[in-house]
Amino acid sequence: MYNQPIADASLVGCPHCDLLQHLPDLAPGASARCPRCNEELWRYREDSLHRTLALAIGAALLYLVANSVPMLGLTIVGRAASTTVIGGAGHLWENGQKIVGTLVFMTAVAAPALQIGFMLAIVIGAYRGRPRKWVGQLLRHHPTTRLWSMIEVMMLGVLVALVKIADYAKVIPGIALFVLGALVFVLAAMQANFDPKQVWDRIEWANEGGRSASAAGRAPGNPMAEASR
C-alpha cells in the first residue's frame, strides 16, 4: 500500500531529528541546514549531472586498471613476489579465512564496482527529462554500496603494510597502487558532485497514479528552472 504524498512538495522532515520545515530555493553551491540539529538537508550542486558523469567514467577506467595490474611487489635475496587487490582477498580465502577474505573482496572490489556502476547508470538514466523507475531503484540502493566501498581505507592499510614489510624486504610499489591513490580522490569528487535531490525531483514515481492525484508534485522538467524561481 503506497503512502499519499502531501500537497506542498517543499515541506520536508529532517532525517536526523524529524523537524518539519520548508526547503528553501537555493543558489548553486549553497546548502540548507536544519535549524535544530544542523544536519545538511540539501546542497545544490552546480552542473551536477555532467560533472558526475565525467568523474564516474574516470573512476570506472581507473578501477579497471587498478584491478588488472599488480599493486605491491617485493624482492628479498633474489626472490620476488607480488599481489593484486583480488589476490589479497584470494589468499585469505585459501588460507582458511573465508569470511574475512569475502569481506575484503566485498569492501575493496565488489562494493566499489557497484558504487561506480550504479552511479554511471543513474547519471545516464537521469539525462532523460523524466528518469525511469529503474533509476530510482538504483538510487535507492546507492548509499549502501557507498557505505561498504572502502577504497580509501584499503589505501591506508596498504601503505601501512608497505612500511611494515620494508623492514624485511625491498618493496616495489606497483602501478595499481598509484592508480588506486588517484581513484580515492576521483571517487570522493564523484560523490561530492552528485546531487540526488535533482534526480529525485524529476523521477517517474513508483506510484504514478498517486502522484497525479495529489497534482502538486514538482513539475517534471528542468530542476534548475524550478530552483531559481
Add this chain to the structure above:
Amino acid sequence: MSAYPPTAMQQGLQSCETCGLLSRPAPGEHEGLCPRCEEPLEFRKHNSIQRTWAFLIAAAVCYIPANVLPVLATTTAAGSESDTILQGVILLWSPTGWPLSLIVLIASIIIPSAKIIAMGYLLIGVQRGSVTNNRQRIRMYRAVEFIGRWSMVDVFVDTFTAALIQLQPLMSVEPGPGLFFFAAVVVLTMLAVESFDPRLIWDAVNLKEVAHG
C-alpha cells in the same frame, strides 16, 4: 528549550529515508511504501534500540578475542611467532615509523572501543528519555558514523602483509584467528550505527515541548 515547529511524526507524516519525500500513510494504515521510490516507510526504524543493542553487545563480545588472539603468524627459518593487534602496534613503533604505528593504534584499538562506548551512551540517553545535550549527542552520532569505517585499516594491513610475504621456506606470514573477530567487531559496530535511528535522540524533547506547549 526554544519552541520549534512540530516533527513530521507529530503531524502523522513519514519522511522517506532514501529519497526524502514526505508522505502520509493511507487512511487506516500505520505504514506504507514511499510513493516515489517504493521504500518501506515507518515513523521510526523498527526495534531500533533492541537491534542496536544486539549488534553492540555482539561487537563487545568479539572485541575480547579480537585483541587477545593473534592476527598474524610469521614463520621464518628460525621458528614461528604470532602477533596480536597490540603487538603489531608495538612492532611498528620506531623512531621513523611511529606515525604509522599511531594510525594503527587509533584505528584498531581506540576507534572500536570508543564506538562501542559512544553508541552505548547514545542508547542509554534515548532509553532514559534524556532532553539535555541533544546537539552534542547528535554530533557524537555523526562522528561515529563518519569514523567507523576506518577501523577496517588493520584488516587490510594484515591481508596484504600475508598475501605478499609468501617466501617459503625463507619467511611466510599467515592470517591468525584474531583477524576474524576483529573484522566482526568492525562490521557489527557499523551495523549498530546503521540500525540506530538518530531521530530518537530528539523524541523526548518533542514530547516535552508538547507537554509545555
